[in-house]
Every structure is written in structure tokens, then in C-alpha cells.
Amino acid sequence: MKKNIFFKVGILLTVLAVPAFIILFLHGFGENKFEIPVMNPASPDCKSNAVGGTHRVPPFKFTSQDRKEITEKDFEGKVYIVNFFFARCPDICPTMTSELLRAQEAFKDFPDVKMLSFSVDPAHDSVEVLKSYAEKFEVDTKFWTFVTGSKKEIYNMARCGYFISARENSSPIAVDFVHSDKVVLIDKEKRIRGYYGGTERKEIDRLITEVQILLREYK
Numbered sequence: 001m002k003k004n005i006f007f008k009v010g011i012l013l014t015v016l017a018v019p020a021f022i023i024l025f026l027h028g029f030g031e032n033k034f035e036i037p038v039m040n041p042a043s044p045d046c047k048s049n050a051v052g053g054t055h056r057v058p059p060f061k062f063t064s065q066d067r068k069e070i071t072e073k074d075f076e077g078k079v080y081i082v083n084f085f086f087a088r089c090p091d092i093c094p095t096m097t098s099e100l101l102r103a104q105e106a107f108k109d110f111p112d113v114k115m116l117s118f119s120v121d122p123a124h125d126s127v128e129v130l131k132s133y134a135e136k137f138e139v140d141t142k143f144w145t146f147v148t149g150s151k152k153e154i155y156n157m158a159r160c161g162y163f164i165s166a167r168e169n170s171s172p173i174a175v176d177f178v179h180s181d182k183v184v185l186i187d188k189e190k191r192i193r194g195y196y197g198g199t200e201r202k203e204i205d206r207l208i209t210e211v212q213i214l215l216r217e218y219k
């Protein structure tokens with residue numbers, strides 16, 4: 001009888017010990033298993049903004065949907081997600097915005113995470129248009145900022161800050177703009193840590209996962 005009791009107690013202790021072992025293992029080793037690489041793009045057409053040999057997003061100054069001046073200082077100490085869009089875009093942009101709303105839902109209560117969208121059509125996308133666009137998609141503008149400004153500076157920021165395309169369509173029959181559907185992940189040191197297909201659900205799932213991994217680097 002006593003042997004049976006000891007046997008059952010032993011099984012119980014083993015069952016209780018396994019989750020504790022797994023937690024300790026993951027705490028000790030698991031966090032180092034996945035790392036988000038630091039990307040270091042460069043272009044002969046762009047002035048270098050490298051620090052310690054690694055590209056950093058350069059300073060900027062644009063205007064938000066709330067008519068506030070937005071600069072790189074608003075993202076100091078933040079992990080932030082970037083994309084380029086325009087309000088009149090009929091297909092890619094609404095899909096990308098809808099997908100990024102899932103990232104908003106995942107991180108809107110995280111003080112260390114923000115989102116930033118640049119308009120590639122600043123002649124049309126006034127602060128009023130940006131505000132209307134944000135309201136249409138029920139964007140939390142405390143978390144997600146839309147900006148407009150000088151077309152030249154926005155296109156240069158896309159090309160030399162984030163190394164993605166943004167320009168006017170040269171076709172005489174087209175009225176839209178050529179811009180990348182890529183979403184860019186920036187770390188607290190202003191380094192590029194990832195590119196993601198902004199219209200693909202699995203890519204935004206990967207973005208959400210990698211933001212979580214990146215945040216653990218700062219704990």
C-alpha cells in the first residue's frame with residue numbers, strides 16, 4: 001500500500017516538474033534561439049547615414065493627420081513599423097492598411113511600439129484627407145501616425161531611409177503612383193530589422209511575431 005502511495009506521489013511530482021523544467025529551459029535557452037537580423041542596405045545614389053558601419057534611418061520632419069510636426073524624435077526609444085501608401089489607392093493600400101490593423105490590435109497597448117505611414121501623394125493627401133482615411137479604417141492615431149509633406153523628401157526617405165520604392169507613375173494613362181507594398185521594421189537604434197509583404201496575411205503574422213522577438217532583445 002505504501003509503495004503504491006509513493007509511486008503515485010512520484011508520478012505527481014514528475015508531472016509537476018516537467019512544465020517547470022520546460023519554462024526554465026526556454027528562459028535559459030529559448031530566448032536566444034531566434035534572432036532578428038540587422039539589415040544594412042546601401043545605395044550609391046544615397047548619402048550614407050551609417051553609424052558604426054550600420055545604416056540608420058536619417059532624421060525627418062513631416063506633418064501628421066492631426067497637423068502636428070512629426071520627427072524622428074517622436075520615435076526615440078521605440079520599435080516602429082513603416083509603410084508607404086496613398087489615400088486614393090484603389091487596391092494595394094486598403095488591403096495593406098487592413099492587414100496592418102492586426103498589428104495595431106496586437107501592439108496598441110505596448111508603449112515601445114508605434115506605426116508610421118508616409119503618403120506618396122502629398123499633393124492630394126492633405127492633413128484632412130489623412131485624418132479621414134484614419135477614421136475610415138478606425139485607426140488608433142495614438143499608436144499609428146499618417147504623415148504628409150514634401151514629395152521630394154518623402155520619396156527620398158523611401159529610397160534612402162528605408163530602401164524601398166516610391167515614385168510617380170511615368171505612364172501618361174496612369175493616375176496612381178508606384179510604391180512598394182513592403183512593410184519595414186525599425187528597431188530602437190533606428191536600424192532596419194525586416195521587410196514584409198504588406199498585403200499578405202502570413203507576412204503580417206511574421207511581422208507580429210518578429211516584433212515580439214525584437215522586444216525581448218530590450219528586456
